[in-house]
Amino acid sequence: xxxxxxxxxxxxxxxxxxxxxxxxxxxxxxxxxxxxxxxxxxxxxxxxxxxxxxxxxxxxxxxxxxxxxxxxxxxxxxxxxxxxxxxxxxxxxxxxxxxxxxxxxxxxxxxxxxxxxxxxxxxxxxxxxxxxxxxxxxxxxxxxxxxxxxxxxxxxxxxxxxxxxxxxxxxxxxxxxxxxxxxxxxxxxxxxxxxxxxxxxxxxxxxxxxxxxxxxxxxxxxxxxxxxxxxxxxxxxxxxxxxxxxxxxxxxxxxxxxxxxxxxxxxxxxxxxxxxxxxxxxxxxxxxxxxxxxxxxxxxxxxxxxxxxxxxxxxxxxxxxxxxxxxxxxxxxxxxxxxxxxxxxxxxxxxxxxxxxxxxxxxxxxxxxxxxxxxxxxxxxxxxxxx
Amino acid sequence: xxxxxxxxxxxxxxxxxxxxxxxxxxxxxxxxxxxxxxxxxxxxxxxxxxxxxxxxxxxxxxxxxxxxxxxxxxxxxxxxxxxxxxxxxxxxxxxxxxxxxxxxxxxxxxxxxxxxxxxxxxxxxxxxxxxxxxxxxxxxxxxxxxxxxxxxxxxxxxxxxxxxx
Numbered sequence: 111x112x113x114x115x116x117x118x119x120x121x122x123x124x125x126x127x128x129x130x131x132x133x134x135x136x137x138x139x140x141x142x143x144x145x146x147x148x149x150x151x152x153x154x155x156x157x158x159x160x161x162x163x164x165x166x167x168x169x170x171x172x173x174x175x176x177x178x179x180x181x182x183x184x185x186x187x188x189x190x191x192x193x194x195x196x197x198x199x200x201x202x203x204x205x206x207x208x209x210x211x212x213x214x215x216x217x218x219x220x221x222x223x224x225x226x227x228x229x230x231x232x233x234x235x236x237x238x239x240x241x242x243x244x245x246x247x248x249x250x251x252x253x254x255x256x257x258x259x260x261x262x263x264x265x266x267x268x269x270x271x272x273x274x275x276x277x278x279x280x281x282x283x284x285x286x287x288x289x290x291x292x293x294x295x296x297x298x299x300x301x302x303x304x305x306x307x308x309x310x311x312x313x314x315x316x317x318x319x320x321x322x323x324x325x326x327x328x329x330x331x332x333x334x335x336x337x338x339x340x341x342x343x344x345x346x347x348x349x350x351x352x353x354x355x356x357x358x359x360x361x362x363x364x365x366x367x368x369x370x371x372x373x374x375x376x377x378x379x380x381x382x383x384x385x386x387x388x389x390x391x392x393x394x395x396x397x398x399x400x401x402x403x404x405x406x407x408x409x410x411x412x413x414x415x416x417x418x419x420x421x422x423x424x425x426x427x428x429x430x431x432x433x434x435x436x437x438x439x440x441x442x443x444x445x446x447x448x449x450x451x452x453x454x455x456x457x458x459x460x461x462x463x464x465x466x467x468x469x470x471x472x473x474x475x476x477x478x479x480x481x482x483x484x485x486x487x488x489x490x491x492x493x494x495x496x497x
Numbered sequence: 498x499x500x501x502x503x504x505x506x507x508x509x510x511x512x513x514x515x516x517x518x519x520x521x522x523x524x525x526x527x528x529x530x531x532x533x534x535x536x537x538x539x540x541x542x543x544x545x546x547x548x549x550x551x552x553x554x555x556x557x558x559x560x561x562x563x564x565x566x567x568x569x570x571x572x573x574x575x576x577x578x579x580x581x582x583x584x585x586x587x588x589x590x591x592x593x594x595x596x597x598x599x600x601x602x603x604x605x606x607x608x609x610x611x612x613x614x615x616x617x618x619x620x621x622x623x624x625x626x627x628x629x630x631x632x633x634x635x636x637x638x639x640x641x642x643x644x645x646x647x648x649x650x651x652x653x654x655x656x657x658x659x660x661x662x
Contacts (some may be wrong), residue, residue, distance in 0.1 A: 113653060114622065120603050121522055121623035128521045130513035130534055134506055138535045281636065313613075314637055329613065329641045 193228055197236070202292040202304045213268060213304050215294075224387075225254060227268040227306060235491055237269065250275060250326035251317050267307040267315075270300070275317035275326055280307050347434045347443050353405040359443055361411070361436065368441055372397070372409050391459040391466040391494040392416065392444070396451065406451030408470070410491075411441045417460050419444040421470070424454035431457075459494055468494035505542050508554045513538070516558045522619045523566040525608045533569065537561040559624070560634050563616055570612050606656045614649035621646055 111119075192200055198216025205211070214226045214236075226236030237254030252269035267280065271291050280287045291303040317326035347370070349358040361370035368386060372395065393410030408421055412433070419431040431446035448455075448470075456467040471492045516537055520530035537558050607615060613635065620631035632642035 113650065113657065116603055117607070117618060117622045117653075120601070120607075121619065124522060124604060125518035125623065128514075128518050128527060128530060130509075130517040130531070134509045134513075134538065135535060138538055139505075314641065316638070324638060324640075327638060327641050327644075329637060329644060 196228055197226060198224065199294075199299060201294045201298060201300060202306070204292075204306070206306075206308050211266075211306055213292075213306060215270065215300050215302070215304070223252070223270065223300075225252060225268065225270050225304065227254075227266060229266070235266075236493060236495075249328075251278070251315055251328050253315065253328055265309060265311070267309065267312065268305065270302045270304050271317060272326065273301050273303055274319045275303060276320050277318045278305055278307070279314075279316040279318070280309055280312045281314040281316065282310065282312055345436055345439075347436050347439075348432075348445065352407070352447060353402060355402070355405075357407065359409060359434070359445055361439060361441070361443060368411055370411055370441075370443060372407065372445070374407065386493070387495075389495045389497070391461070391496050392419065392457070392468070393491060393493050394457045394468045394471060395491045396470060396472040403451040404449055406448050406472070407445060408448055408457065409443070409445040410457075411443050412459060413461070414440065414442050415461055416442060416444075417462065418458075419446075419460070420458050421446060421448055422456050422458055422467070423448065423450075457494065464496065466494050466496045468492055505538070508541065508558075509538060512555045512558050515555065516562050519559060519619065519624065520562045520566060522607075522623055523563065523612075523615060524569065525604070529569065533562055533565045536565050540565075556634075563620075563634055567612055567616075603653070603657070606653055609656070610649050610652055614645050614652065617642060617645035618649045618653075 192203065192212050196212060196214050198214040200212055201215045202213040203211065209230050211230075212228045214228065216224050216226075224236050235254065237252070250272045252271070253267065254269045255265050255267055271278065273293075275291055277288055277290050280289070287307070287309060289305060289307050291305045293303050294300045313329075315328040316324055319325045345361060347359045347361050349356070351357070352374075355374050357372065357374040359370065359372050374397065390413065392412035394408065395410050396406060396408050408431070412419060414435065416433065419433060421429040421431065423429065429446050429448050431444040433442055433444045435442045452472050453470065454473045456469045458465055458467045469492070513534060517530050517534040520533040520537075521527060524530055524533070540561050541554065541558055607618065610618070616635055617631060620626045620634055621628070624631075626634065628639050628642050628646075631646075632639045635642060635645070637645075
């Protein structure tokens with residue numbers, strides 16, 4: 111019997127085991143009634159808000175005290191100079207909700223195309239594509255994500271697209287957002303276009319050419335899945351309590367794709383990426399909750415062969431990390447806590463005698479991470495690459 | 498009101514079983530399937546006035562069940578972290594519903610598929626939807642549906658092969 115036939119038979123047998131209640135259950139009827147009542151109530155509230163809002167708007171219009179809003183208060187800003195530490199060629203830049211972003215591109219030592227995004231304060235990420243080596247066509251849409259930078263959006267999607275893809279649709283459950291892709295500047299080394307999208311969970315990305323025809327699709331790329339979603343063999347790598355707050359480090363082992371997340375009651379972050387390149391030495395993630403900046407987690411994924419991870423703080427002190435090597439995973443994970451969420455310093459990854467460092471990202475956030483913009487906490491991430 | 502109650506009852510009688518079976522095949526959990534089915538009917542009740550074709554109710558329910566199941570899996574990560582806090586370790590254990598028989602290897606493999614791949618095979622091989630029909634339910638193109646189905650079948654074949662060894 112073919113697997114198709116086996117599937118059909120198995121589905122029938124399983125389905126036959128299940129029957130719904132013969133009549134609409136009372137609790138469902140009650141919920142339907144409640145929903146109708148809520149709809150009615152909502153309509154009344156909406157009408158009331160509309161009346162009050164209209165009255166306020168009218169008051170503003172007729173007020174003679176109203177002065178023109180100065181440009182500085184309209185949150186319109188000049189695009190600032192790019193940060194000094196950008197790696198590769200600056201291929202696109204712009205503003206999102208008044209905050210600047212920069213997209214860079216470069217080829218790493220292995221020849222893989224790396225596209226990075228940097229946000230205000232130097233926070234950002236970079237993804238190096240397997241299959242996009244120099245001279246090969248690569249994927250038509252390269253997808254990278256950067257999660258947890260709460261001031262802007264739950265997730266930043268960025269990457270490169272083939273030069274004929276002029277627009278992208280980001281499709282979520284109920285919403286589709288269309289963005290235009292951005293050409294590389296004249297004289298660029300890259301015959302590609304680039305994109306950045308600030309949004310939430312996305313299920314599918316569709317690429318369109320100049321004629322509006324669909325020319326590329328990304329449907330179940332790991333970057334499009336919430337951590338753990340679609341990766342059925344997801345494990346809690348480690349969990350515990352720190353300073354009265356429960357935390358959990360979770361990771362998916364299903365494939366070479368890298369998916370992990372860190373949860374605490376105060377925040378956390380996570381994401382998925384395609385298989386990191388050979389020069390990758392580890393990720394640096396930080397979550398800085400403003401209520402507990404003195405107990406700040408630093409965590410990430412590392413290659414299995416990593417011997418030691420520690421945070422080297424600017425005051426000369428060192429904070430060793432605990433490394434977890436869950437069975438069956440292609441990656442190991444580390445976690446530690448530092449006494450100052452916004453401290454300057456770096457994370458050192460050691461493999462044998464080779465050591466690679468990556469700066470702590472929170473200290474590079476706007477205003478050293480302590481500014482007003484971070485009163486809701488901050489999550490940032492970056493990757494260490496051996497050069 | 499009596500008219501809409503009767504209509505809801507009619508639609509329920511016609512489609513509740515199929516909605517719950519679909520939910521069960523997507524989740525592998527009878528209780529969850531029942532909850533999702535009832536949630537789907539609550540959503541449907543708000544739309545009954547706008548659905549004239551009885552067949553359209555079935556299609557609407559099918560899509561709603563698929564979307565509700567997807568939402569459930571998105572939120573599952575938080576629930577699983579909670580389970581871990583409660584001391585019920587889940588490390589190393591594949592995600593599966595409480596009603597999954599140990600003996601049914603293929604069923605277990607289907608439940609291990611990424612959600613959209615699982616949807617694709619359930620819609621194609623259980624619901625017998627055309628590629629276009631399944632793509633409409635998943636809100637994707639026919640090409641994307643084909644890709645999902647192919648990947649699902651490749652995963653199942655390779656898993657069946659490796660388990661046989």
